Amino acid sequence: MxxxxxxxxxxxxxxxxxxxxxxxxxxxxxxxxxxxxFKGGMLGMIVATIVWVSIFLYIVFYYLYMPxxxxxxxxxxxxxxxxxxxxxxxxxxxxxxxxKKQQLLMIGQRYKMFLNLEMPESPANVDxxxxxxxARMVDKGGVLVSNSCRSTMLHYRSQFLNxxxxxxxxxxxxxxxxEEKQLLTIELYSDFEEHQGHPVTDIYLEIQSRFIELYSxxxxxxxxxxxxxxLMFHWPLLSAILGVSSxxxxxxxxxxxxxYHLYMQNENGGGMFLDFMKKSLTSRSFRSRVWGSSGYxxxxxxxxxxxxxxxxxxxxxxxxxxxxxxxxxxELGYYLDGED
Numbered sequence: 424m425x426x427x428x429x430x431x432x433x434x435x436x437x438x439x440x441x442x443x444x445x446x447x448x449x450x451x452x453x454x455x456x457x458x459x460x461f462k463g464g465m466l467g468m469i470v471a472t473i474v475w476v477s478i479f480l481y482i483v484f485y486y487l488y489m490p491x492x493x494x495x496x497x498x499x500x501x502x503x504x505x506x507x508x509x510x511x512x513x514x515x516x517x518x519x520x521x522x523k524k525q526q527l528l529m530i531g532q533r534y535k536m537f538l539n540l541e542m543p544e545s546p547a548n549v550d551x552x553x554x555x556x557x558a559r560m561v562d563k564g565g566v567l568v569s570n571s572c573r574s575t576m577l578h579y580r581s582q583f584l585n586x587x588x589x590x591x592x593x594x595x596x597x598x599x600x601x602e603e604k605q606l607l608t609i610e611l612y613s614d615f616e617e618h619q620g621h622p623v624t625d626i627y628l629e630i631q632s633r634f635i636e637l638y639s640x641x642x643x644x645x646x647x648x649x650x651x652x653x654l655m656f657h658w659p660l661l662s663a664i665l666g667v668s669s670x671x672x673x674x675x676x677x678x679x680x681x682x683y684h685l686y687m688q689n690e691n692g693g694g695m696f697l698d699f700m701k702k703s704l705t706s707r708s709f710r711s712r713v714w715g716s717s718g719y720x721x722x723x724x725x726x727x728x729x730x731x732x733x734x735x736x737x738x739x740x741x742x743x744x745x746x747x748x749x750x751x752x753x754e755l756g757y758y759l760d761g762e763d
Contacts, residue, residue: 473678477670481663489655490529490646496521498538498628498640516629519642525563526622533647536612538628540575541638544603548577554632558611562621569623571611578605604638614647 496519503513521527528534538556542548557572580588595601617623626642648656655662 481666494644528617
């Protein structure tokens with residue numbers, strides 16, 4: 424009867440080792456799956472972050488690099504009335520404040536400035552002929568930055584053409600949908616560039632004629648785009664694709680270098696972060712949070728075995744210690760393959 428006891432113990436040990444082997448294989452498979460999910464999630468988050476950062480950088484660059492395309496200010500002309508007779512006794516003039524801040528126009532950008540005059544086709548304006556319009560541009564401290572004068576007049580129309588024009592448009596004149604007026608556009612500056620030391624904040628306008636008659640006046644400043652700004656404004660989709668792609672390439676290159684230094688280099692502590700993440704994923708506390716506090720989880724650290732007089736028990740103890748060592752990359756293949 425006692426002859427069968429060692430045989431039974433060997434069978435029990437073999438079954439126990441197989442059960443433990445299956446446990447280890449299951450835990451190793453879960454850890455490998457979690458490691459793959461973790462790395463895939465990290466990669467997806469990094470890619471999404473790079474894409475959104477590239478788009479954000481292009482938007483910031485667009486609003487910082489692109490100027491406002493146009494600025495329009497109403498011009499309220501003032502003059503001195505005559506005391507003894509009717510009419511105007513001074514040149515109509517106006518002060519236009521562009522901004523109360525330090526500057527409105529962008530440094531290095533060229534602008535075109537126009538003065539729009541809405542004038543009736545009255546006998547006084549028709550007989551006026553040519554007249555001068557002058558502009559003085561000053562900074563916040565009152566320093567003169569630039570001045571310009573331009574001449575203009577109403578568009579000429581002969582008596583016969585004026586008669587035909589009046590006959591054709593007489594229904595519109597009667598119902599008030601059209602008026603007998605002309606809109607004069609005077610180009611004060613064709614290539615104005617803001618001075619860095621003296622940014623323009625105020626413009627003084629003067630019409631050098633006492634007999635002019637006006638409905639209204641407005642100042643229009645338009646940015647003259649060229650080069651990259653012209654491309655970004657007229658082809659926004661193409662420029663956005665090129666800009667975001669450039670940002671993606673630069674950020675991906677920087678991330679690739681960082682990834683290489685953190686994960687691929689083993690010298691000078693290059694793989695410390697990856698080793699730390701592996702140890703964290705294979706720690707007992709992490710597995711306890713995943714699997715719970717049941718007795719299924721056991722400590723993977725090697726424990727000292729009691730001394731035994733039998734050499735077979737010592738061999739079994741050493742094999743058990745090697746079996747229960749923490750999972751490494753070499754032993755992970757052993758756990759997955761196992762013994763049948």
